[in-house]
Amino acid sequence: MGKATVIPFGPQHPVLPEPLHLDLVVEDETVIEAVPQIGFIHRGLEKLVETRDYNQFIYVAERICGICAFGHSLGYAETVERLMGVEVPERAECLRVIWHELSRVHSHILWMGLAADAFGFESLFMHCWRLRERVLDIFEKTTGGRVIFSVVKVGGVVRDIDEAQLAEIKRVLEGIKDDYRQIMNAFLKDTSVKNRTVGVGVISHEDALALSMVGPFARASNVNYDVRMLGNGGYGRLSDFQPVLDAQGDCYARVKVRALEVLQSIDIIEEMIAQLPAGDIATDVKGSPAAGAQAANLVEQPRGECYYYARGNGTKYLERMRMRTPTSQNLAGMTTALAGCDLADVNMIVLTIDPCISCTER
Amino acid sequence: MALEIEFAPLSVEELPALAAEKKAEGARFVQLLAVNTEEGIDLVYTFMKGGVLTNHEIKGVGPDMTVPSITDQFLAAFVFENEAHDLFGVSISDIAIDFGGNFYALSQKEPMTIISPEQKAAREKAKKLAAAKAAKERQAAATAAQAEYLAGHPDAQAGSKPRGPIEPSGSDDLDARLAGVDPEKVARVKAALAAKAKKAAKAEAAAKESALEEKLAGMDPEKAAKVRAAMEAKAAREAAAQKEGE
Secondary structure (H helix, E strand, O other): OOOEEEEEEOOOOOOOOOOOEEEEEEEOOEEEEEEEEOOOOOOOHHHHHHOOOOOOHHHHHOOOOOOOHHHHHHHHHHHHHHHHOOOOOHHHHHHHHHHHHHHHHHHHHHHHHHHHHHOOOHHHHHHHHHHHHHHHHHHHHHHOOOOOOOOEEOOEEOOOOOHHHHHHHHHHHHHHHHHHHHHHHHHHHOHHHHHHHOOOOOOOHHHHHHOOOOOHHHHOOOOOOOHHHHOOHHHHHOOOOOOOOOOOOOHHHHHHHHHHHHHHHHHHHHHHHHOOOOOOOEOOOOOOOOOOOEEEEEEEEOOEEEEEEEEEOOOOOEEEEEEEOHHHHHHHHHHHHHOOOEHHHHHHHHHHHOOOHHHHHO | OOOEEEEEEEOOOOHHHHHHHHHHOOOEEEEEEEEEEOOEEEEEEEEEEOOEEEEEEEEEEOOOOEEEOOOOOOHHHHHHHHHHHHHHOOEEEOOOOOOOOOOOOOOOOOHHHOOOHHHHHHHHHHHHHHHHHHHHHHHHHHHHHHHHHHHHOHHHHHHOOOOOOOOOOOHHHHHHHOOOOOHHHHHHHHHHHHHHHHHHHHHHHHHHHHHHHHHHHOOOHHHHHHHHHHHHHHHHHHHHHHHHHO
16 A cells, blocks of 8 residues: 545635635555535524514525525525414415425426536536526526525415416426437446446445435435425325435445436426415415524425424524434545545545535534 | 424433334334534434324433443444434434544534524523513413402492502702701702712713614624614714704
């Protein structure tokens, strides 16, 4: 073995969309240890809950992350609704599921593009992002926004989707499905993609469980857990939900799980549209959360389970709001996957675990 | 499988045993969060197994206390333990990957323990609301008990005299007491009493003003300026009305 050397990786690196730093302890070309360092962009958004009332804070919550924006507003609203015992109309719950699954589609396709760019398949990257634009067009037509929608409020949603728009969504998704299958084939069958992903950065089933990993990265190691299977909100109306699983635990399995989840999300949206109930889209919420009252909630974000916690103090301001994002939970798994890999594979492993630093540092 | 959410109390001493128990039963570590309260920092450890999300809460961790790390059982907790240390100043021992206070690049130490004027005002308001609610409940209970007693004792109701406000001893009483006293002495007594009343009123006004100043100092400067402006406007209105009356 050669002499151990520490190679700094990030926070500015061509493969990293966000500032993550890794101290890679390398012997020859093999990484023997990786120590992650975050904390470059901590914004203190959770502290802002003291100066924004529980209705205003929803706009802060959805600005935590530009990709999971809808998911954070949904998770926050559901937590406050639990805290105050608010019943949300069924139509609003279903509309939330439609937008949340569309967010998952756009997040997964965006990430697949970044992964393609990381392993040097630039045309695949462009095809992914071209497809994602069509999902963003749906957001624009139904909410007025492309990234931040501000469509969720405590007690329901602020906009309805009419029959014509629902038919349009179905038509667009049908078109996306055909194009997407071609792109997915490139990811799952192309030899050059497989050369970079198969057998790389393996996280065993036991490690994934022991390290409390969540999301597609845990499901790629055959961990049968997805918050959607617990049937929260509108997800309770699904006839059947089975998480997408794979047993290999390598980069290829992580790509495969996320790729197949896009088709699963499209199926969920179609099922929701087919059974969308008529009725109100919001309930009037009055009063303030009781002093000392606390509530917790889980939401399956595109990158995995997100935990929300709220505590009231008897006023319209919350005493504490907490979001635990999937990346916080997966950092330990990432360091484990990096130990023993080739230096050239570090970017693939980091990207397939997809750390979201803006979520993590809130 | 549906989501069930539970909250349970926990002590610092019980934490290592709880972590070992959760590990043995195959539970997943979900998160650790901290809440800044007047009694200290509350820590909430969350675990999940089979759709049951259990939140174990340690209340009031003080600056002189050290909390043992659970990273020996759940490595994923290192992120949260470093965070609780950097943002809330919680002392945690034996963290597997310990950043020694450099996990987050922060411009000030322990930023989440700073109580903003808004938070202080919210806490005071909540206390007042809770006190008012408790007083209302006490009064309702007393009224109900009295009604129950009177229902069982009709004699007490017939013989009871309605209680009214106690009449203060007025100047009529003083005049009666001073009847027949030397008029010069009466004038001196009345002047002394008036001076005493004026002094008491002045002291009361000064105390009120200092209490108000103290309250305004604790408020958001912008809000305090608004309150001051409103008070000045009110004083000006009253002065104008008084002048008009004269």
